[in-house]
Every structure is written in C-alpha cells, then in structure tokens.
Amino acid sequence: MSVAETLRAAVAAGTPAALVTVVEARGSTPREAGVTMTVTATDIAGTIGGGRLEYDAIERARALLASGEDSAAIDVPLGPDIGQCCGGRVRLAIRRADAALMATMLADEETRRLARPAVLIFGAGHTGRALAAALALLPLNVRLIDSRPGTLEGVPDAVTAVAAALPEAEIADAPAGAAYLVMTHAHSLDFMLTAAALARGDAAYVGMIGSATKRERFRRQLEAEGRGPDIARLTLPIGGPALRDKRPEVIAALTAAEILTCLLSDQQEKLTDRFAGAASQCNSHPARSTG
Template structure:
C-alpha cells in the first residue's frame, strides 16, 4: 500500500493504525494500514465497527497526547461484523521514526512484488499501466516512441528502448510480460524472447485467434520451438467480455494478472 505523502504533508499530527495480526476470516490482511487526523482519514483497515472503534481511539490519542495503543477486536455479533475472525491493531503517533519504519517495510514489501513489464505505451498500454499502478505489482512500461511514453500517467515508470525485445531480459524471475505494441512484427519479436524464458510466470499478447496463428508461423519461420506458444496468453483479458475499449481491456487484464498471481492465495 502506498504511503499517502499528500495527506501527511497537509496534516501535522496523525495516528498510524496498522493491522498487526489476524486470525480466521478478516476484512484486511496483516500489514494493512491507515492514517487518522483530527478531521480526516486516509486508507482503510477494513471498515465497519472495527475501523470506527479504531478511529475513535486514534482521535482520543490525538486529544490527550498518547503516542501508543493496541486494540484487539473479535469480529462477531458483539462487534456488528460477522467475519468471525480476530484482528490485532497497533496505533502509533506518526513520528518521524514511526514513518521511517513504515517506509522501510513498504519498500521491502514492494520489492517483493512481481515485475510486470508492459511493452507498448499506446492507448491500451497507458490504460493498463494506470490500472496496475495501485495494485501489488512493480510496473515498467517499455516503448520505442518517446512521444507515446510521455503520455503515461504521472508516477508510472517507463523506459525508451530502440530494440524493445532486449528489455525482456530485465524482467525478474517470476515476472510478467504483457505485449500491447503498435506493431505485429514487434509484438512477435518481444513474444519470442519472452517465451524463451521458462522462469517468467506470465506472457500475454493483445490480439486474436488469427494473430496467434500468425505468431505460430513466425516461430516456425525463425526455427523457434513451436511448443512454447502453449505458454502464451492470447488474447489477454479472457474471452468472456467482448469490448475493445482500452479501459475495459485494462480492467480485464489487471483482473487476469491478479488471479494469476494471488487468486489461489
């Protein structure tokens, strides 16, 4: 979860509420956090009466100067939440040391996220990068055209590569390659390099059944192992929704990646 820099800069005193441990069914996982100031909130630890009780405790701390509290909540009928689990919360005044510790934990967590390299910064690539930005992925957009890359939303990492397929080697093991460039031939070059890597967890390409057939011919013509195409997700985003608007494709692919990486967790 991203630390809300704008919120913190505009609220001098606030309380950090963190989910420290969970047992059974709970609305959020350990590590979730939120901030509470006297009049505003940022983030969520799961909502409901549990969150309201934590907010009330946080604001009482701001009122009387306490810097540290804990709160254990059983999510049953007495608390008005039927999850059935139990949550342990930590509440701390957001001092510089507390924030430095949180930043360190957040960096370590983010470093463990899988890489998603999006090849292509056209309409679909930009929409997909924006959809993935708040999700647990390390997103990098690779583009050959500077004028397209500069249209990406602020805060999205990108790189300009004259030979885009070379960037496939920079994806960390277990990562994903999503190919949405403006050029079929370039798609095939990137796809060929990506499928050579058995350690990539996901390789997807925008297109159709016809494009898949053309890519198979490309592999044959270049002496590549045709069986590798079995690992290729094409079309990306599944077949249940037939809508080619970039934001719709982006939402479907984001859901596909989440299901692929954490759906069975």
C-alpha cells in the same frame, strides 16, 4: 499518498498523527495482519477494512492524539462485540507517530515496493496506456515501454515510462517471475518480443493482443524455429473469452484481472474455485488455448 507518505507529511508539518496496525487477524476478518492506516484529527490514509472496526479504530486513535497517550491496543471479536458478520477476531496496535516510526514505515514501504511483481507492457498505444492506467493503482511495478518517446507522455506517476530503442533489452533485464504484455505498433515487433519473453522460461504470464489468426501465424513461426510447444504458454488474445469488446479500457480491465491473479496467487493461502479459470492463464499452470 500512501500510508507512509501521509505519516511523513504529518510529522514534517508537526501535525499529530497515529499509526493503526493490524497486529493479528484470526478467522474471517476484513484485512490481514500487517496492514496499516494513518489517522490525524481530520484525515485518514489507508484502510484496515472499513466498517465498524475501522470506525472504532479511528475514534480510538483520535482519542489517543487528544489525550497525549503514546500507544493503545484494541482486541475485538468482530461478531460478538461490534456485530460485523465476518466473525473473526482482530488485534490492533495504535502508536503516536514520531520521526523514528516514520523512518521505519518509509523503509518498510520501500522494501515492499521493490519486492512487488514486475509487469512490462510493450507498446504505448491506446490499449497499452489504458492497461498501464488500470495497473497503476495495484501493488505492482509497472513499466510501459515504447520506442516512440512521444507516446509516453502523461502516463500515471506510479508507472515507469521507458523510451527504448531496443525494447528487447528490457526483457533480458527483467526479474524472474515477471509478466509481459505485448501490444506494439507492428506485428513483427510483437512476435519478436513475445518470442523473447517465452524463451526466458521464467515468466509468470506472457500475453499478446490480437486474434486467433494472429495466434496461428505466431504458432507457425515458432514451429518453424523448433519452438512449437512455447505457444501453450502464451495468452492470446489477452483478457479472456467472456467478452469480445474491443474498447481499450475494457480490454485493460479484463487483462488487469488476469495478470493480477497470476502474479499474486502465490501470496494467497489458497485459490478458490472461482479463480481457477483465470489462474490457468499463468505460466505456472496449464495454459488454456484461446485460438
């Protein structure tokens, strides 16, 4: 369960619980300001980064619960005080959970959930399902779309399964800045959906499963329609050129990293050089040709 859901369960059961929040993070720190963790006498949910900082926070939260305190604060220079090599400074707030705090947490979590970037996966075959499973644990709103309802059984709870007779309607209704992954059971459907995603002009990422030959066929089709330049914004094959492993789970892992870099890069203070190759897959950057 999420931090907020764990907090709700504890309050509902009458189990004393505390919410630990990173109020301020300066310099190099394990996590950023705003992250939270729920602590009870026996369990925790979430993380403020692990290590000695988290251990001490859990210990202080449990001491608060045992003593009857309502709140506490911790201000820690990570290097001098607890020997964590990241060396920044973290300020924590610890609050005893009650119904009001729970309601605020649930509302905040729902707001953040709705604001997550959208990923639309077209095709619930082996690779589509593997990709949905890989993305299910990430801070994304994932939709797995197929015209065959039977293929959508058993997908992770965090993934929205959509049985769509007209899957192209999902593209028309998607929010700006979404990512589109196309891997259906038919090349003609792949081409139609990918062309529709590219035509929007506001996609963060458009990827299609396939080969250099498939890319060339699609390029010729776009060119015949007067849309040749669109191919520059297409990632095909997905997952990058480093590995030529065709196992669905491997393709899913490589593609998940590619998508996540595109969708979350705007939320980072800066991109380091080691992310530059993956960032070039994004439609907001010059796309590399994989054909």
